[in-house]
Amino acid sequence: xxxxxTSFAAAxxxxxxxxxxxxxxxxxxxxxxxxxxCKTCHAIIDAEGTEIQRGAKVGPNLYGxxxxxxxxxxxxxxxxGLVAVGETGVVWDEATFVAxxxxxxxxxxxxxxxxxxxxxxxxxxxxxxxxxxxxxxxSVGPEVDAEEAAVSN
Numbered sequence: 001x002x003x004x005x006t007s008f009a010a011a012x013x014x015x016x017x018x019x020x021x022x023x024x025x026x027x028x029x030x031x032x033x034x035x036x037x038c039k040t041c042h043a044i045i046d047a048e049g050t051e052i053q054r055g056a057k058v059g060p061n062l063y064g065x066x067x068x069x070x071x072x073x074x075x076x077x078x079x080x081g082l083v084a085v086g087e088t089g090v091v092w093d094e095a096t097f098v099a100x101x102x103x104x105x106x107x108x109x110x111x112x113x114x115x116x117x118x119x120x121x122x123x124x125x126x127x128x129x130x131x132x133x134x135x136x137x138x139s140v141g142p143e144v145d146a147e148e149a150a151v152s153n
Contacts, residue, residue: 071086097137
């Protein structure tokens with residue numbers, strides 16, 4: 001029995017980084033509050049059409065953003081820069097989301113190595129708000145298993 005518990009604990013320690021990649025590090029409740037600023041442009045609508053968060057549809061639907069390729073929501077017109085970043089295989093994870101929301105145009109310019117402008121003009125002022133917002137989006141999105149999230153990140 002002692003060996004089994006020890007083996008299980010060791011397995012959890014080794015698997016920790018994989019599970020950590022699949023989860024957000026912020027406070028989802030605080031992120032839900034931060035989303036009020038995002039509603040001006042974004043809604044969160046699940047695959048069945050249920051509105052999780054009502055909002056405008058100027059920006060893409062933020063449901064299922066974890067692991068999604070940047071600039072890939074069908075029928076949404078993204079900036080050429082965001083599409084170009086997505087075409088390199090970059091997917092939304094916490095680090096990408098935080099960098100993007102703090103300064104979208106700077107993120108594109110830094111990533112592509114050329115001056116780029118984002119269509120998203122809003123910038124979060126606080127990194128903690130961005131981390132919390134990411135936690136909220138992940139919490140209301142579809143479940144993604146740890147292995148799938150680790151591969152896409």
